[in-house]
Each structure stands twice: as structure tokens, then as C-alpha cells.
Amino acid sequence: MSLRSRAARLRAQASAISRRPLFREGVREGMPMALGISAWGLVAGVAMAKSGMGVPMAIFMSVIVYAGSAQIAALPLIAAGAPIWVVWATTLCVSLRFMAFSFHYRPYFAHLPRPQRVALSFLMGDTNFALFIRRFPHWEPGIAHPDYFMGSALLTFGVWQVTIITGIIAGHAIPAAWGLGFAGTMALLALTCTQLRDSTSWVAAVVAAGAAVAAYALPLKLNIVVAIAAAVAVCVLADHARAARTGPRS
């Protein structure tokens, strides 16, 4: 197949997907988040610019890693000339939460061929995960779940890349004192609220929040891992205690 006909086919596919109702719904519901994402992307871009790694490297990293929190966590290590394995270990600790997202997406995406599953994986993020689970708490037959995911995930990807690259290039022209990154934090806070469906998820959030602060001094951003482990352990124990009290659930 020639390059031109391949490009034409790709364009036709893209326009067909963008007309699907669930794709549009994903884009629409991703819009409010785009505000937080863009503020956060700008701040991350400025941080990358100030790390002194140079514009081309910063853009390269942003495009291929596409994980804001991992990039931010890696910056001081790279600037300080830490060993590469320390940067990788930190990236792993910050990215472990993606495994939980991956676990939850499996029933929705399992029917797709593996290359597509990997492509969708690349687009996973905190905001589109929370939106997706809010919209589809359970797998439903006959629903094109990936369409919704693509809508919010592609919007997030586009907005994030545009703003982080803007931040990288504009660099010092954007003072950090604007407190812009706070909009990103607020977006995550709002999303955390959407996940509080029952008393156990409240317990999970409170335990994790406390543990993440208490364990903040740990190296390699292990505090996130410790917080998730603590919250999961407490919730499983609480579920079991409740089941023992009220008799076994179905």
C-alpha cells in the first residue's frame, strides 16, 4: 500500500471514530479536566525547562514518557546527576499506581487485539481513569467503552503535550509564583471525590492521604507505594471484618 493511501485510510478511520457518540461524550466530559491539565502541563514544562536538560531533550522526554508525575519526580534527580537506576526506580514507584488502573480497564478492553490494548495503555492517566470509572462503574455488554476512553484520553494527551511543550519553550517567562499547578492539584482532588462511592473508599482515601504525608521522607517517592499498600490492606481487613460480623456476602 502506498504511503498516501495509507494516510488517507488513517484519516478516514480517525474521522469515523470522532463521529461516534461515546467518543464525543468522552471529549465533552474531559473538557473541565483539560483546564487543570493545561495549567499543570504549563507548570511541568517550566520545571523541565529550569532543570537545564535543554529544550530538545525535555520535549523528547515529555512526548515518549507522557507521565507528568514521573517526569516531575525525575527532574531533581537528573539535575543532581543521580545514577540512572535511581531515576528509573523513582519512575517505577510513581508509576505503580498505573497498574491498578490497568487492572480496572481489563474487562473493558480485553476484547481488543494486543497492539490496540498497548496503544490505549499509553494514553492512560489519572484524570481519564477517574472520568472513565465515574461514567462506567461496571462493564456493560454492547457498549463501546474504548470510544469514551479515546475521547477523553486523546483530548488530555493533546492538551498536555501542547501546554508542556509551551512551558518548556517559554520557560522562565512563566513565573512559578502564579501558583498555576494548583489548578492541576484541584483537578485531582475533585476526581478523588468522584471515587468516594462508599464508606470503604472513604477509608481508602483517608488512610492513603495520611500515609503519603507521613511517609513523605522516604526516598524514591516510595511514600505513594506505601500509601496505596496501607490503604489496600486496611480496606481488605475492614471488608473481612464486616463480612465476619454480618455473615458472608454472596
Place this chain on the structure above:
Amino acid sequence: MSALEIFVTAIGMAVIALLCRSSFLLPNEELPMPRWLREGLRYAPTAALAAVVMPELVMTQGHLIDTWRDARVFGALAGLAFYAWRRSLLWTILCGTGVMLALRFGLGW
């Protein structure tokens, strides 16, 4: 780090992030998993979000804030109150950020 080292570091980071994201989506067969883990993973995403957010709100330079006059805390509380009232993501973000900026630039907190 040299440009080459940063290049290698970035590629490694990309691989690690993608492996974590695709971990449960890579295998074609369902993974055998103990029940307690399956149950526990239900709460992991909520815990992860809370664990990422909280230090951003109450810590500065790796230390817990030691003053109640911190614009972020009040911004977050305003946002939470707004969410409880209206359940709107957009307005929660705008309200929280607005209060934070007002306190920071208005009162210098």
C-alpha cells in the same frame, strides 16, 4: 547528566511507565489472582489519587506546613465544599484555584 545519559534515562522511563500501564492488559489470558488481591485492587486507584494529592496540599519543601495561613489549604477546602454542593468538576477546580489565588495575592499567604 550528559545529553546521551538523559536520552537513555528518558527511554527507560518511557518503557517503565508503559509496562506499568499495560501490565494487566498485556496477557491474552485472564491472570490467576488471589481473591484478597482482587478485592484490594478495587480500592487502589482511590488510594493512589489521594496519595498523590494530599502532599501537594499540606507540604512545603518536604515538611508539613506549620501555619494555618496557607492559601492552598483554604483553596482545597473551598473546592471540596463546592464539590459537595454542586458535584461539578469544572467549578470545583475554578473555585478552589480562585480562592487560593485570592488569598495568595490578596493577603500574601
